[in-house]
Amino acid sequence: MSVTFKSLENILERYPPSPEHLISALQDVQAKFNYLPAAAMTAVCDHLGVPLSRGWAVATFYKAFSLEPKGEHDIAVCLGTACHVRGGRNVYDKFRRDLDIANEEGTTRDLKFSLRQVRCLGCCSMAPVAQVDEEIQGNLTQRKAGHLLKMYRKR
Amino acid sequence: MITFSINGQEYEGQEGWTILDVARWNGIEIPTLCHHGAVEPYGACRLCAVEVDDGRRSRVVISCMYPIKAGIKVQTHSPRVLNVRRWIVQLLLDESPEAPQIKELARSLGVTPSRFQKTGVDFACHLCGLCVRTCQEVVGVQALTFGNRGLRKEITSPFRTASKDCLGCGSCVYVCPTGAMEQLFSRVAG
Amino acid sequence: MQMQIKNFDDLELAKKVGLTELYPDKPKILVGMATCGLAAGAQRVYDLLHKKAQQAHWDGVVEKTGCIGFCYKEPLVDAVFPGNPRITYETVTPEIAESLWMEMAAGKIPENHVMARLDVDDMILDGGPRKFYKGKLTGFLAKTPRYEELDFIKLQRHIAMRNCGFIDPDNLLHYVARGGYFPLYTALTAMSPEEVINAVTTAGLRGRGGGGFPTGVKWASCRKAKGWPKYVLCNADEGDPGAYMDRSLIEGDPHAILEGMLIGAYAIGSNEGYIYVRAEYPLAVKTLQRAILAAREAGLLGENILGSGFSFDIKLNLGGGAFVCGESTALMASIEGKPGEPRAKYVHTVDKGLRNRPSNLNNVETWANVPVIIGKGADWYREIGTEGSKGTKIFSLVGQVKNVGLVEVPMGVTIKDLVMQVGGGVPESREFKAIQIGGPSGGCIPKEHWDLPIDFDSLWEAGAIMGSGGMIVMDNSTCMVDVAKFFLDFLIDESCGKCIPCRLGLKRMREILEEFSTGKGSLADLDELESLSEAVKDGSLCALGGSAPNPVLTTLRYFRKEYEAHILEHRCPAAVCKALITYSINPETCNGCTACAAECPQDAITGEKKQPHTLDPSLCIKCGACFEVCKFGAVAVA
Numbered sequence: 001m002s003v004t005f006k007s008l009e010n011i012l013e014r015y016p017p018s019p020e021h022l023i024s025a026l027q028d029v030q031a032k033f034n035y036l037p038a039a040a041m042t043a044v045c046d047h048l049g050v051p052l053s054r055g056w057a058v059a060t061f062y063k064a065f066s067l068e069p070k071g072e073h074d075i076a077v078c079l080g081t082a083c084h085v086r087g088g089r090n091v092y093d094k095f096r097r098d099l100d101i102a103n104e105e106g107t108t109r110d111l112k113f114s115l116r117q118v119r120c121l122g123c124c125s126m127a128p129v130a131q132v133d134e135e136i137q138g139n140l141t142q143r144k145a146g147h148l149l150k151m152y153r154k155r
Numbered sequence: 156m157i158t159f160s161i162n163g164q165e166y167e168g169q170e171g172w173t174i175l176d177v178a179r180w181n182g183i184e185i186p187t188l189c190h191h192g193a194v195e196p197y198g199a200c201r202l203c204a205v206e207v208d209d210g211r212r213s214r215v216v217i218s219c220m221y222p223i224k225a226g227i228k229v230q231t232h233s234p235r236v237l238n239v240r241r242w243i244v245q246l247l248l249d250e251s252p253e254a255p256q257i258k259e260l261a262r263s264l265g266v267t268p269s270r271f272q273k274t275g276v277d278f279a280c281h282l283c284g285l286c287v288r289t290c291q292e293v294v295g296v297q298a299l300t301f302g303n304r305g306l307r308k309e310i311t312s313p314f315r316t317a318s319k320d321c322l323g324c325g326s327c328v329y330v331c332p333t334g335a336m337e338q339l340f341s342r343v344a345g
Numbered sequence: 346m347q348m349q350i351k352n353f354d355d356l357e358l359a360k361k362v363g364l365t366e367l368y369p370d371k372p373k374i375l376v377g378m379a380t381c382g383l384a385a386g387a388q389r390v391y392d393l394l395h396k397k398a399q400q401a402h403w404d405g406v407v408e409k410t411g412c413i414g415f416c417y418k419e420p421l422v423d424a425v426f427p428g429n430p431r432i433t434y435e436t437v438t439p440e441i442a443e444s445l446w447m448e449m450a451a452g453k454i455p456e457n458h459v460m461a462r463l464d465v466d467d468m469i470l471d472g473g474p475r476k477f478y479k480g481k482l483t484g485f486l487a488k489t490p491r492y493e494e495l496d497f498i499k500l501q502r503h504i505a506m507r508n509c510g511f512i513d514p515d516n517l518l519h520y521v522a523r524g525g526y527f528p529l530y531t532a533l534t535a536m537s538p539e540e541v542i543n544a545v546t547t548a549g550l551r552g553r554g555g556g557g558f559p560t561g562v563k564w565a566s567c568r569k570a571k572g573w574p575k576y577v578l579c580n581a582d583e584g585d586p587g588a589y590m591d592r593s594l595i596e597g598d599p600h601a602i603l604e605g606m607l608i609g610a611y612a613i614g615s616n617e618g619y620i621y622v623r624a625e626y627p628l629a630v631k632t633l634q635r636a637i638l639a640a641r642e643a644g645l646l647g648e649n650i651l652g653s654g655f656s657f658d659i660k661l662n663l664g665g666g667a668f669v670c671g672e673s674t675a676l677m678a679s680i681e682g683k684p685g686e687p688r689a690k691y692v693h694t695v696d697k698g699l700r701n702r703p704s705n706l707n708n709v710e711t712w713a714n715v716p717v718i719i720g721k722g723a724d725w726y727r728e729i730g731t732e733g734s735k736g737t738k739i740f741s742l743v744g745q746v747k748n749v750g751l752v753e754v755p756m757g758v759t760i761k762d763l764v765m766q767v768g769g770g771v772p773e774s775r776e777f778k779a780i781q782i783g784g785p786s787g788g789c790i791p792k793e794h795w796d797l798p799i800d801f802d803s804l805w806e807a808g809a810i811m812g813s814g815g816m817i818v819m820d821n822s823t824c825m826v827d828v829a830k831f832f833l834d835f836l837i838d839e840s841c842g843k844c845i846p847c848r849l850g851l852k853r854m855r856e857i858l859e860e861f862s863t864g865k866g867s868l869a870d871l872d873e874l875e876s877l878s879e880a881v882k883d884g885s886l887c888a889l890g891g892s893a894p895n896p897v898l899t900t901l902r903y904f905r906k907e908y909e910a911h912i913l914e915h916r917c918p919a920a921v922c923k924a925l926i927t928y929s930i931n932p933e934t935c936n937g938c939t940a941c942a943a944e945c946p947q948d949a950i951t952g953e954k955k956q957p958h959t960l961d962p963s964l965c966i967k968c969g970a971c972f973e974v975c976k977f978g979a980v981a982v983a
Contacts, residue, residue, distance in 0.1 A: 022682035023665055027624070038314060051320065053300035054683070056313035060302045061684035061841075062665025064624055080586030081781060081817045082743040084831050090969050097946055097968075118625065119668070119835060122589030123384040124743035125416035125750060136384035142970045143944060198689050199843050201884045215883035220689045235883050239846065242880035246849035271856055282842065301684070301842075304667070306852060308842030 317345025363522025411597020470524025783812030788899025
C-alpha cells in the first residue's frame with residue numbers, strides 16, 4: 001500500500017498537535033500500513049510538532065513498530081516461561097528453519113510470512129503456542145508447526 | 156543549609172544540590188562518565204555510585220542525581236560501591252580496551268581486560284548521551300537521538316542519514332568522552 | 346438503551362434490571378470467552394449455540410462471560426436453569442456443544458461432559474449468598490460434585506475475580522447487579538477522602554503488581570503531594586512471561602478496575618486517570634474501551650458523578666511492546682509519547698510523576714480489590730490472609746502442572762498446597778523440581794522449601810518476589826542453568842539499554858552462563874557471577890535491572906549442584922543444554938516406523954522400514970524433532 005495523503009489525513013485529524021500523541025498516532029499508522037513508511041513518520045512528526053529524531057527514537061524503541069514492510073501472515077511464537085519449559089524454543093527453531101529466516105526474527109523473501117517472538121500470549125494452558133495472524137494455535141509440536149506452514153502457504 | 160556526612164565527615168550543601176555537587180565542591184573524588192556541568196544529569200553510566208544510609212536502610216544510589224537530605228550518611232568507597240564501580244569499568248574496558256579515559260579509570264581501580272574483551276574496537280560509544288543532551292540543551296536542536304534499545308541501542312540521526320536539523324556545529328564531537336562521535340559526525344552533518 | 350445512573354435510586358433501579366438480566370426467569374447458557382477460552386475454540390461454540398437458539402426461537406439466553414480460572418478445561422459452557430444449580434460443562438467442542446444444545450432445547454439439563462455444579466452464588470458485594478434452588482437435589486444433580494469440592498477450587502477465594510465467569514463483561518448492569526458501583530456511592534457520599542484512605546490502609550492492601558507497597562500509604566502521599574493536576578494511573582502492562590491474571594480480570598470484569606480507580610481518585614483528589622494496557626491483549630483493550638464508554642454514557646465517568654460533585658474520567662493508552670514500560674517511570678514516559686526509558690526515582694512519582702505532576706500508579710488487581718474493601722469494610726478484608734499480607738492473590742499456575750489455570754487464594758497458602766492440591770501435581774512419571782515465582786524479577790524455589798507460605802515477606806526472604814503472580818511449575822525435565830539463561834535472554838531483549846550495569850552487565854552474565862551450558866567455565870566463575878549479580882542489583886537504574894539477577898541468584902542458591910554438573914562433569918542433568926546432550930536411537934525398542942527419519946531436518950536418521958534406525962550424531966542439530974514424534978520411546982536423550 002502506498003502512503004496516500006488522504007489515508008494519513010484521516011489518522012492525523014484524530015490527534016491535536018501535541019507530542020503526547022506520538023505513540024498513538026504511530027500505532028495507527030502501523031495498523032494502517034502494516035509498517036511505518038518514512039513519509040508517514042515525517043508527516044506525523046510534523047503534524048504533532050515533534051522533532052523527527054524523537055519520532056525515530058520512539059519508532060525504534062517499541063517492538064510494535066516496524067520500519068520495513070511485514071509479511072502477509074504474521075507468526076508470533078510465544079517464548080514465555082510456560083512455553084519455554086514445554087519446548088517452545090524447538091518449535092520456534094522449526095519455523096525458522098522452514099521459513100529460512102537467517103536472523104532471530106524476520107520476513108521471508110516472498111513477503112509471505114513474518115516470524116517473530118513474543119513473550120507470553122497468556123495462553124499458558126495450551127503451551128507451547130503461537131499466534132498466526134489473529135488465531136492462537138496451541139499445543140504445538142515441531143510437526144504441527146510444519147503442517148501449519150503448509151496450510152498457510154496454500155491460503 | 157543541609158548538613159549531612161560524606162565518609163564520616165560533615166558537609167553542608169544547599170537545597171536542590173546533589174551529593175556529587177557537594178563532593179566536587181569539597182574536592183572529594185567520585186568518578187563520572189556521563190556527567191557534565193553544562194547539561195542535565197542523565198544517570199546512565201552509574202560510575203558515580205555511592206552508598207547512602209538514610210536512617211531506614213542503606214542503598215547504592217548515583218550521586219549525580221541524588222538530592223542531599225539532612226542527616227544522611229554517604230560512603231563514596233564502601234565495598235558495595237567499589238563492586239559496582241569495578242564491574243562497570245570492567246564491562247566498559249572489555250567493550251573498548253583502547254579508549255584512553257576508560258584505560259585510566261581501569262588503572263586507578265586495578266581492573267584489567269577479561270577473556271570477554273572485544274578486539275578491533277578503538278572508539279566504542281558508551282551511550283553516555285552527552286552528545287544528545289548537548290545537541291538538545293546547549294545547541295537547541297535535536298539532530299541526534301538514541302535509537303533502538305537494549306544491546307542495539309545507538310546514537311544516531313533519524314533514518315541514519317544526514318539530519319536536516321544539524322547545524323554542523325560539532326559540539327557533539329567536542330563533548331564526546333570516547334571519540335566515537337568523530338566517526339559518526341560526518342554522517343549526521345551530511 | 347443505556348441507562349443514566351445519576352443517584353442512588355438510579356443505582357438501585359440499575360441493579361434491579363441487572364438482576365433480571367443476570368438471572369432471568371428462563372434458561373441461560375454461558376460461554377467463557379476470555380482469551381484462553383477463545384484460544385481453545387470458544388468462539389465456534391458460542392456461534393453455534395447462538396445460532397441454534399435463534400433458529401429455534403428458544404426462550405432462553407445465550408451469553409458470553411469471562412474466565413473463571415479453569416484454563417485446562419476450556420472451552421467452558423455453563424447452564425443456568427431457573428430453580429436448578431448452575432452446571433459447568435468442560436472442554437466443550439462444537440460437537441459437544443451441539444449435543445448439549447439438543448438436550449437443553451428440549452428443556453433438559455444435559456448430564457454428559459459435566460465438570461461441577463454451583464449451588465450458591467456468593468455475590469460477596471451484594472450482602473449475601475444467592476442459592477440457585479430450594480429443597481434437595483436428586484438424580485445426577487445430586488451426584489455432580491460441587492465447585493467447593495473440586496481440588497482446584499477448595500483453597501480458592503474469589504475476591505478480585507468475584508465477577509469473572511458470572512457476568513457479561515460488556516454489560517454494566519450485570520456489574521451493578523452484583524453490587525458494583527455501590528461502594529463508589531458509599532465512598533462519595535458517606536466517606537471523606539481521608540476515611541477512604543484509612544479504610545484501604547487498615548485493610549492492609551499491598552500493591553499486587555510486584556512490589557507489595559502499602560496502597561493506602563501511597564494514596565496518602567499522593568493526596569498530600571503539592572501540584573495540580575494529580576493523576577491516577579492503572580498499570581495494565583502485564584509483561585511477565587507466564588502471567589495473565591490482569592488480562593483475565595480486564596476481560597472478565599472491567600468495571601471493577603474502573604470503580605477502583607474512581608474510588609482512588611476521589612481519595613487522592615484527582616480528576617484524570619489513565620490506563621496503560623498492553624497492546625498484545627486485543628480483547629482486553631476492546632473490553633476496556635467498551636467499559637469506559639458505557640461508564641461514561643451512564644454518567645459514572647465524567648462530571649458530577651452520582652450527584653456528588655466529584656468528576657473523573659479515564660483515558661486508555663496502548664503499550665508499544667516494551668516490557669520495561671511496566672516500570673512506573675517508563676510507563677509515564679510512554680504515556681507522554683516518549684521512549685519508555687525509566688528515570689531515577691529519588692523524587693517519588695507520587696510527588697512528580699506523569700508530566701511532573703503527583704501521580705498514583707496501581708496495578709489492575711490492586712484496583713479490582715478496592716471496591717470490595719469499601720463495600721465490605723476494612724475489617725472484613727483484614728480477616729483474609731496473613732499478618733503482613735492481607736487479602737487474596739491471583740496466580741497463573743502454569744508450566745508442568747496438571748491443572749493449569751488462574752487461581753485466587755488467600756495469602757499464606759503454601760507452595761505445596763498450591764502445586765499439589767490446586768494444581769493437581771506435575772504430570773505422571775515426572776517429578777516436581779521447582780516453582781518459578783515473580784517472573785524475570787523473581788526466583789526459583791525448590792521442593793525443600795515448598796512449605797513456604799506464599800506472602801510478600803516470605804517470598805522476599807527466599808530470594809523470590811511475589812511479582813505480579815506468575816507461577817511456573819518446573820519438573821525434572823527443566824534445566825536450571827537453562828532457566829537462568831532464559832530469563833536473562835528475556836531481560837537483555839527488554840532492557841531499555843540506558844544504564845551500563847543492566848545493558849552490559851546482563852550481557853556478561855549471559856556470556857558466563859553460556860560457558861556453563863557448553864561445559865566450559867570454572868567454579869571460580871560462579872563467584873564472579875555472584876559478585877557481578879550484586880553489582881547489577883546495586884548499580885542498575887530501575888527495578889528491571891535491579892531485580893534481573895534474581896533468577897540467577899536463586900538458581901545458584903538452590904541448585905548449585907546442577908551448575909557444578911555442567912562445569913565439572915560437562916553434563917546437563919535435565920538433558921536440555923544442547924552442547925552437552927546427544928540423541929540416540931535404541932535398537933531394542935525401535936521398530937522402524939520411520940516417523941523420526943521423516944521428521945529429521947538433517948537427514949541424520951537412516952534405516953530400512955521395520956528395521957531399527959540409526960542416528961548419525963555428526964549430522965544431528967539436536968532439534969529434538971525425532972524425540973517428539975517417536976511413539977515408542979526409542980529415541981533417547983542424555
